[in-house]
Amino acid sequence: MTLIKKRLAASIAMAAATAVVATTAQAEISDDEVRIGYLADMSGTYRDLAGPGGLTALEMAVADFGGSVNGAPIVVFSADDRNSADVGANTVREWIDQRNVDMVAGLVASSVTIAVTKVLAENDRLGLVSGSAASSVTNEHCTPNHIHWVYDTYPLANGTAKAVVEQGGDTWFLLTADYAFGHALEADVTRVVEANGGEIVGGVRHPFPTSDFSSYILQAQGSGAKIVGLANAGADTVNAITTASQFGITQSGQQLAGLLIFLNDVHALGLEATQNLLLTTGWYWDMDEQSWEWAQRYFDEVGRMPTMVQAGIYSSTMHYLKAVEAAGTDEAQAVREQMASEPINDFFARNGRIREDGRMVHDMYLAQVKTPEASTGEWDLYEILSTIPAEEAYRPLSESQCSLVQN
């Protein structure tokens, strides 16, 4: 055999071998594509905390990962759930039936998330929940098919409510959004307030969403409680704080405690109305160098600073893609196992790990809204007061009602 012929034979053999290796690797990835569906409120009350900005964060993660996993391209679909559990569940069912979607990201309103994760469990696909607050998502509603990433009502109550009671705010009136998330937050806050020697003296469950809070604020004023706790989110919280300032709630000696406040809420309300408000957050764009760098890249794309949810969408998607790569498959249980086997320490999460109930526990932060004088820019809104360590922040597994946890 001549040299040329030898070389030719060798390259053919090598090409064939590569092709075999490539196909076996890709055979593990369904349809030769990693298909991600992004489901969130894209147009309503919760749009600004996740919404289109969250989709950008997800696409940034996909681009940073290189656009493909082991040679299989990553494809992203997105849809608006309009905060409706039916719309959300039907969209995801359609994604699975018609497009064979492997993973669903985003997931904001807790009621939507609880409905969607049931569909994911029935079809054995994976869900990465970044927007939802209800701690019940990984408690009584836990499934082997979803992971809750950014925060939940347990650390919110543990951080904010505890700090407020310790400062002397021991009688509370709660304004609660009347659905899964509000109920979960109400339960968690009640537990923390009572455990720290405080008392819930009254409360109202208001419809979701509500634009006029004057009647509820008046009831809160009449209750004589020192603290008016806002167990709601998004536009409801913004509306409630606006109305409370019109009715002079602080002048009459009461104090507001916002239990779930996002960066975009504080930005919309302005520092004048929100200064000194205590809040608990899973991440803040200016909390350190790493966060700042990522936030600047996001800002260049979107023109706004990211919320903790948008940062969490990037972080969870990145961790997912790495797990798919390492596991060599996009099969839900294998990926989840791989994800849980790696600790999470990136720009978003510190001391993060995924527990068997699907909760990603990581350090949380108690923050205070800056005064207008202390703020140096449009987005310079929080001061981080203290860190709540990952293992203390979230509901301990010993109290868990999740069927995946053996108690």
Add this chain to the structure above:
Amino acid sequence: MTMIFGVPMAVFMGQLTLGLVNGAFYALLSLGLAVIFGLLKIVNFAHGAQYMLGAFAALLGFRYLGINYWLALVLVPLVIGGLGMLLERFLLRRIAHLDHLYGLLLTFGLALIIEGTLVNLFGVSGARYATPEILQGGLNLGFMFLPTYRAWVLVAALAMCLFTWFMIERTRLGAYLRAGTENSQLMQAFGVNVPLLITLTYGFGVGLAAFAGVLAAPLYPVSPTMGSSLLIVVFAVVVIGGMGSILGAILTGLGMGIIEGLTKVYYPEAANTVIFLVMILVLMLRPAGLFGKEA
């Protein structure tokens, strides 16, 4: 302390007052709808968007042109009303001879386009519009602390309602208008420019929505979605009052505000649904509405 149905008198009175303020708001918005439907037979689903545009125009006018609240209260209804007239002249008129449903679909589509565009531009978190200095602070009514601005909203909205009612029911211009919609050919034979009258009426209805929008700007965060949530309630008010009845819209608006306010005390979970329950009851017992004439 005196109690009314298990609620202290003072709280009860406070809720009644707030209900009245919200009711005046509903009255103002449903009045615009009633004028447009009663005289033009257009089901104006863009009313919520036009209300929102009023609030946005006040906000942007202040931010970029330095137009203050009082000037906005006059200018914004004129500008948004003017846009409404263009809409009537170039779009609604083309389908005036068709079934009501086409007008409904057209205005609904327009509302979605306007809202979607603004959501894309501004997001949904909303922005704050400062309360004019003279209306800041509050009044101590003995049983409650009423922010001055809300008292002003009540007065301004009721005054505007009365003015509109007077214009349509008690003036010559109003008589032309009513006659023109009853029999436009006959009126044109008398030399009245009926198409112009219709354009002006639509513009006036839209102007009322924009006026309500400016009034609302300091109360609620100004956001692109502020109109759509209100619109459905306002339509229910119009249906309860009787489609097209001016006085019906005003009185029903006030009444529904009060009923909703009291629901917020006794059974807050139902606050968003109580108006629709009333609507169902009214439709079952008096299909033409409380103040409507039976066809």
